[in-house]
Amino acid sequence: MNIRRIPIALRLFLTVLFTTLVITTVSVGVLHLNMQRNFTKYVADVEMQKLDHVIENLAEVYQVYDDWGNAIQAQILQIEGEAAPDDYDRLSRWWLRRQYDIALQQRYFQEHTLASVAPALVESDPVQREVNEEELRILALNLPSQFQPFDGLKFPLSSNQNLFRTDRNKNENGNVNVNDMPAAGKKQFIQMPDRLGLSSRLSLYDVERRFIVGEPIKDQVSYRPIMVDQKIVGYLGLKPVIDQDDALSINFFSNQKRYLFLVYSLSFFSSLIAALLLATYFKKPIQRLLKGTRELTQGNYQYQVKVNRNDELGDLSNEVNALATILDQHETSRRQWVADTSHELKTPLAVLQAQIEAMQDGIRKPTPEHFASMLGQVTSLKKLTQDLAALAQVDAQQLQMYYTTVNPWDIVQYELMNFQANFAQADLTVTASGEGTSLSLDLDRFKQIVANLLSNSIRYTEAGGQVNIHTEQDEQSWTLYVDDSPFGLTDEQLARIGERFYRVDDSRTRATGGTGLGLALSCKITESLGGQLTFAHSPLGGLRCKLTFPKQMKA
Structure with missing residues (x-):
């Protein structure tokens, strides 16, 4: 069953109009009632002065x-x-x-x-x-x-x-x-x-306001005390000259009613116009916001709502525009993610397919060397899928963390020993100096971060270059620096470091087995551990990776 909706502009119009009418009606009614009750007494009080x-x-x-x-x-x-x-x-x-x-x-x-x-x-x-x-x-x-x-x-x-x-x-x-x-x-x-006819409306009362002589009055009376030696001995009462039942009073109050009705009518039409203008004032930006949200639901994330107002509706339009920008960026990132993922999967799969077809056609013999080449492609695919799975888990906040108290510098030194042969093969000179501390971290995830940083330095440092690893710490944090020599990065390339599938030199990283996900995954894991991974130009001319963890961390 379709339920008929009342637009918000109409609701606002009716609310303002109804509220104004209620206030006006109550004010006019109270004014009229107060006039009928108190005006006659006021006139009598004025007459009492005579x-x-x-x-x-x-x-x-x-x-x-x-x-x-x-x-x-x-x-x-x-x-x-x-x-x-x-x-x-x-x-x-x-x-x-x-x-x-x-x-x-x-x-x-x-x-x-x-x-x-x-x-x-x-x-x-x-x-x-x-x-x-x-x-x-x-x-x-x-x-x-x-x-x-x-x-x-x-x-x-x-x-x-x-x-x-x-x-x-x-x-x-x-x-x-x-x-x-x-x-x-x-x-x-x-x-x-x-x-003035005052004598016919006078009455005398004793000190307890009991009637003595004059005109008995049942209605309201204005009293004036009679004083002797600073002591009240009686009261002089005066009946109001305006009686609601006589012709003059009826005519007077009829005129007042007409004036009050005129005021009421003017208030009604004024509130009608004000409510209409106010409803229109709010209706237009609401309609623009509604159109903007419809555009977003239809996937048009580049649509911008134009509401130039310095109020909540203006703030809401800015938030909607910011949301549209974020959604557009996410959509662009999603499309780039799909394209990059398919591209990264396509290359090793194509190589595997070509090698298998060559063996099937007898062009290539199934020698151990050929199987080793195919195994390398499978390993590359496995690493790619593992990195993709880890990134998906981090994005979904489902990556399991097992915290323990560790000395991060010991882990760095351990990884340096594991990469010693790789540095020697790449003809790189490594220097390391640092101090340890106690941090609450996931040991395996921290090893993964350090390994990715060292692997990145090997891939992007020219032969004969050097890598400098050192630490800094204060009472609040512990920081690891990994500096390498050229080749260097431009500001534009530096700004994109950490993006998924981004490679500064695609041919070099492919040759060394890079997937373009290492630094992106390291950034995500660092954030999950409560730290921060940033990139800058190195004093040695290459890339500086700055890994920081706070010392007070809860397991």
Whole structure:
């Protein structure tokens, strides 16, 4: 069953878009909810700042009576006349409103008195100034006190006409209508207009915030403490003016919702565009990397991914290109390996075939000399196959190693004795000087390395030349140098020393039985033993082989 895949660019697009939408939705929702819950309280807190004079008056009243209930009752009993059955209840409910009205009149009187003292603070119209002075005179005669809030009233309350009209004594400009005021000499009851509607939203609470008088409020209330001698004696509460159920509040929050929806829409389209651009930004290099990997799977190791970016995708493209280069080198090496191997096997096999066919045709007699020649070819094939097998084992990390503590200089001297006849036959002078140490090595593999180095010197040193073998060591390592005289090597030839089947002089090594695998195998075995085999120009004019092993080696 085919499962439909979601491209990574689409996933990235949806992830960025969904994340932005979630953040925007939560932010807008929290903002709207916070506005509904806290904005009304904020407005009430701002309005509470206008009630400082009321709180001061209430503190003075409490200081006289030392109890809210006693204060309200005593001030109601100051009214003359006989009360109707519900007059006391009405005045109790109205007492806090009256205290607010008194504080408003006192503040109004104080502000305009200051303006009369400083004429520059009022308008220059003489008529207006005359009206203000007359108004202040009437207010001064009838200014109420917080200790006598109902001064000017009489029982029953029904005998006081238009008592609860807030605009009775005001003209259309909001000033006291002096023409409607009673004759002077008698204090009259005056009400101030409550433009903010604060009096209808006030409530008084005791020190434990239990309701006493005013407007009972079930919703959230803004509180201001009433202090007497640095001690809280009660709280003045104010109901928020913004109610979620009234028309103005609904209209206000509807406007806010529209603005929030506009912000949400702009955020949505902005995130849509940003997510699309971001997905496209990542999609192109990913597609190029995908194409590059497909080329590699098809064997095109010379293909290079072009992603010019300074990020992880750029690093990945560089790694893919490096991998392609390595694969191309390995493929080239593999093809060269196959070609060289077939070539090396073909030569001795062709010689053997020719000799056997010559014997079959009677052209060549089966003499011991001819059999010895054929045995030489078989020996060459055997050595070649053994070297190939050893190299394959080293590459597969399957070459068995048997470590033991040895003195490497003793082994070098032993091999020099074995090669003494070979050096003499090649007319080479050998000098050797060195010091031994204790190393943990595979004895047979180390002998194989030394034998390959000595055989190489014999093959590539001209007759009459010399070979110098010496050692160096310090606390960390032991090093063996094998220097020989010309013929010398060019830098290009030196760089290829150690490659499989590489021969500096193919005719010379074939004549001496070389396979071109000795130094390559020695390098691999040295690495397996934890050492290092390098090549350089010799001071004698030929090749220098430098074999180094660390002294601290684990068996």
